[in-house]
Amino acid sequence: MPSYTSSAAYAALSKQDEDDASSTETLTTMSTRRTQGSRLVWCSIILIAINSTLLLIIVVAVLAVYSTQQSPQQSWLLGKLDTSSLLKQTSGYSPVFDRYAFSLQPVFQDNPLFSDKVLRQRPNNATDEAWSELSKLSSFTISADEVRKLGQDPIRVTHMPGDPSSFPVMLSVTHQLHCLNHIRMGLEGAHYLHGKERSRHDWEHIYHCLDFLTQITTCHADVDLILWHWYENMEQPQPNFSGDMKCRDFDGLKSWVDGIGFPTEDIWYFKREGRVYDMPVDPAYLKYLREHPEDASSH
Known part of the structure; x- marks a missing residue:
C-alpha cells in the first residue's frame, strides 16, 4: 500500500526547494540589475566628464587660433573693452563706458618741488592758454533711460x-579741471582781479571747488605709493613725488568727447520750453543773490 503521507511531504519539500531557488534567482537578478545600473550611472558620469573636458579643450583651442588671427585693430579694441568693463567696477554709472573704449597708459609722473612746466608758471598768456585748453571739454547728450x-x-x-x-x-573731469584752474587763479588774485576786492561769491566759489576736489580725492582714494629718500644737504628724508603711474588716456577721452559733443558754454544760453521743473535754490545762496542782485543774472 503506497504511503500518501510521504509522497505529499516529498512534494511539499520539492515545492519549497523550487520556491527557494526561485527567490534566490530573483535576488541574484535584482543584485545584477543594481550592479549594472550603478555601472551605467558611473559610465554616464565618466562620459559627461570626458565630453566636457573635450569641449573645453576645443573652445580653448578655437579661442587661441582666433586670437592669433586677429588683426591689430581687433586686438586693440578687445583690450580696451576689457579695460572699460573693469573700470566700470570702480566708478558710478556712466554710459561713457559703453561708448568709449578706454585704455590705460603707463605714465611717469615728474613732480619736483621746483619746475618751469607751463601749467606751474606764474600768470602769463602761455599758462592761461594751456589751462584753458586743458579744462575745456565738450558736453554731449544722453537718453531718458540713461x-x-x-x-x-x-x-x-x-x-x-x-x-x-x-x-x-x-564729464566730471571737466569740473575738476575747472576747479583746479579757478583755485590757481585765486592764488593770483592781484593779477586776475586787477586790483579789485574779491567778492563773497568768488570766495564761495573757491571753497566750493576745494570741497568738491576733496570729495573726489577721498572717493577715489589713490593707493599709488610715495617713497622717501635722503638728499644732499638735508637732515631729514624727503618724499619723492615722482614715480610710475597707470593712467586713463585723458587725451584720447578728450578727443573723443570733443568729436561727438558741443561747447559746454552753449548750455548757458538755453531757454525754458513749455513747462519745466525748477529745482529749489539753496537758502544761503538765495539769500546772497537777494543781497547782491547784480550777480543774479549771471548765476
Whole structure:
C-alpha cells in the first residue's frame, strides 16, 4: 500500500526547494540589475566628464587660433573693452563706458618741488592758454533711460532745445579741471582781479571747488605709493613725488568727447520750453543773490 503521507511531504519539500531557488534567482537578478545600473550611472558620469573636458579643450583651442588671427585693430579694441568693463567696477554709472573704449597708459609722473612746466608758471598768456585748453571739454547728450540710471527723473532735467528726449551732460573731469584752474587763479588774485576786492561769491566759489576736489580725492582714494629718500644737504628724508603711474588716456577721452559733443558754454544760453521743473535754490545762496542782485543774472 503506497504511503500518501510521504509522497505529499516529498512534494511539499520539492515545492519549497523550487520556491527557494526561485527567490534566490530573483535576488541574484535584482543584485545584477543594481550592479549594472550603478555601472551605467558611473559610465554616464565618466562620459559627461570626458565630453566636457573635450569641449573645453576645443573652445580653448578655437579661442587661441582666433586670437592669433586677429588683426591689430581687433586686438586693440578687445583690450580696451576689457579695460572699460573693469573700470566700470570702480566708478558710478556712466554710459561713457559703453561708448568709449578706454585704455590705460603707463605714465611717469615728474613732480619736483621746483619746475618751469607751463601749467606751474606764474600768470602769463602761455599758462592761461594751456589751462584753458586743458579744462575745456565738450558736453554731449544722453537718453531718458540713461538719465534714469543716474537716479534722476527726466522730467526734472534740462533737455536739449527742441528735443525733450535728449539731455546735455558734461564729464566730471571737466569740473575738476575747472576747479583746479579757478583755485590757481585765486592764488593770483592781484593779477586776475586787477586790483579789485574779491567778492563773497568768488570766495564761495573757491571753497566750493576745494570741497568738491576733496570729495573726489577721498572717493577715489589713490593707493599709488610715495617713497622717501635722503638728499644732499638735508637732515631729514624727503618724499619723492615722482614715480610710475597707470593712467586713463585723458587725451584720447578728450578727443573723443570733443568729436561727438558741443561747447559746454552753449548750455548757458538755453531757454525754458513749455513747462519745466525748477529745482529749489539753496537758502544761503538765495539769500546772497537777494543781497547782491547784480550777480543774479549771471548765476
